[in-house]
Amino acid sequence: MRLRDALDHAARRLREAGIAEPRMEARLLLEAASGLSAVDQIGDPDRSLDEATAAAFEVLVERRANREPLAYILGEKEFHGLVFTVSPEVLTPRPETEILVELVRECLPDPAAPLRILDIGTGSGCLLVTLLTLCRGAYGIGTDLSFPALRIARHNAERHEVGDRAGWVCCRWADALCGPFQVIVGNPPYVTTSELAVLQPEIRRHEPRLALDGGPEGLDAYRALAREIPPLLAEDGIAVLELGRGQGGAVAGLMREAGLEIVEIRPDLAGIARAILLRKPAQPTVA
Template sequence: MTRFVKRKRHCCGLRAFSKDLQTLISQLQAAGIDNPRRELTLLIAFLQNRSYTDVFFEPAISGEDFDRLVPLVQRRCNNEPLSKIIGQREFWSLPFKVTADTLDPRPDSETLIQAVLEHFPDHDIPLTIIDFGTGTGCLFLSLLSEYPNSLGVGVDISDAALAVAQQNAGRLGLDQRASFIKGNWAEGMQGTFDVLISNPPYIGLNDLLEDSVKQYDPHQALYAGEDGLAAYRALLPQLPALMHPYSLAFLEIGLGQGDTVRWVAKQAGLVFLATYPDLSGIERVVVFGKSGPGH
């Protein structure tokens, strides 16, 4: 078991603790944490409610803060995501609150934002947007930040996740254009929307996951039946009723799921329009229109 260093409480600069801090950095490195010095700086910034840049250029830590830092480093060494420890994750250059009740926003999901921007290049257009399985609200709220004349609704079955999304909307100054509704996908929804988005759970029950994901992200937001496709089978048939002829639906998908998702969408009366890879070249987002005039 890893031993963590503690020191007597007294105020001093970072350099006075340099040996002990280096020990913490070494422990993070031994636990397989990438860029451990950066992560330690982020933890100190969190403890002191300072920016990363301030801590990096003007480091100062008290003995009391050091004692509080040690258990946080231990949690990180136990593979708990940094975002879950500090309660925040950046997405689309925006800060989002995260909790144990929400899936961590991931860079691959930014592919969906890029896809919407490509199809709707006019940022002044007044879009109506609906996000199914909104979680933290990162997709929905990032789009609202890009389209200042747009508004919409985030849907989730989890009360706890909806509370987090509502807080994120308020923190980002988007709460006047964002509504949140508890719902099971699109059941009971009415009206039509210009943009329909979703990053549903798409992990199969027997698929392998990293411990940091399996242990700390909510399983309801990860798993979707034996093959990971249950959410698409439930959601896609519900979408045409919420689409007008020029609506577009953007869905994130998992590795190797594109063909099956396209088939399910076709059976639901949707027309496949485009696909977008993530930074690793993996097909990540598929775009559909409603069959008939307009597509």
Template structure:
């Protein structure tokens, strides 16, 4: 039996729905696009195009994997974020819409033509760093990560986006070895999930995302305790920071940054109205005190 694009999409949606997958229609379309080498528009405008036997086999393999709760981003090897498309795999966190709050706050603070230097701690696939650099052509940035595998993904993404000339990537332990007052902007999406909570997460996250990028210690705050004073150390006076947080961590993370000497500390909510990002500045050097 021949399988057309519209029949393949419908059958894939039904199969994923039966498997209990959230958003089966979207997942089915994304996998069909890659398996059949088509765009979303082509599925709509040329619905009766027939798939080859090889394309059907590829789609069925994708559906088998998704039914076992492997993330779509890992299956197709890519994920959209902000205005860029990123390669992803099991060695990096899948970019999430909530993290776009950081990009939005940064772009509000740094006009398009302004040259500035940024640091992305725990850069992963390059998500935040590359999204900002793509929007701010006068900026340059450094991404640091403890994972060689994650850095390999980030390097590929930087090259694919023609941003490798402005994005340096370094294996390191957070800010170790970085000089004082070196950056105008520091961003981070550190691990913030309490250790005991990880086993309760959806299988897509619990079984397929790198544990190093998830586990924030007993209360989820281990990374912030280390990062708050270190981010203030490497920021230039009046420099800005923005860090992603868990939905119930606003007060604790704000306090850590205030105690480290940050000013104008506030929390920004995501589109679901959850507390999502703590932002602030390094107080300018006092004179005549």
């Protein structure tokens, strides 16, 4: 079969299945099946695909037409300039989560300073691994209730050569740990249970429910984190949490009740309050 015919057929199949950018995704799937880059494909559209390659391409196209996330099919997703291994055991890293990395970076003037970082609900490890690549003097711990997720996170730490500065703990939030940590980050599950049913099929059918379901109001994880963060956070430390749409006020209230100070709530590019920066209030100085 000619490459251009296989590509046309795949793009049509993906368009019918409701994929927003069918041609671009068809090219990526063809690259995964054949090893031919987009440049190779564009440069020689009349080359013929052997039978095994054409069959492998068709399998990938069918998986995508079944609305399996492209990242799971390719096995990789880019986050903050690094490529992470992903599988259906972990949430695929989202671009909006990069705000957490930026907030932490802005708060740490010396990237080489020694510090301890905690990533609660690490999933693929994208937050902790990225922070460790940026903070060369840091040691970090990632927690998750999902043991298979921690295996992927550890693999990603090794992939990005920070494995010797990372530890992985399977526990509920951070209940197996002692502080203090100078930096605590977390992107907890925050989708309300009722919203889960109407999410796009890629998320609803394929991403791990444990990574998404935040309970009836989407706030269950934040309630747990409001209890867990204060005793683990260093006196001069910061905590940065991702927020679901419309959750800024409620999460700020929970954290304030837990004795934390709200330093900033930062919007994402769409103007949605996406991350909350917290610290411990300054202690009054004794004269």
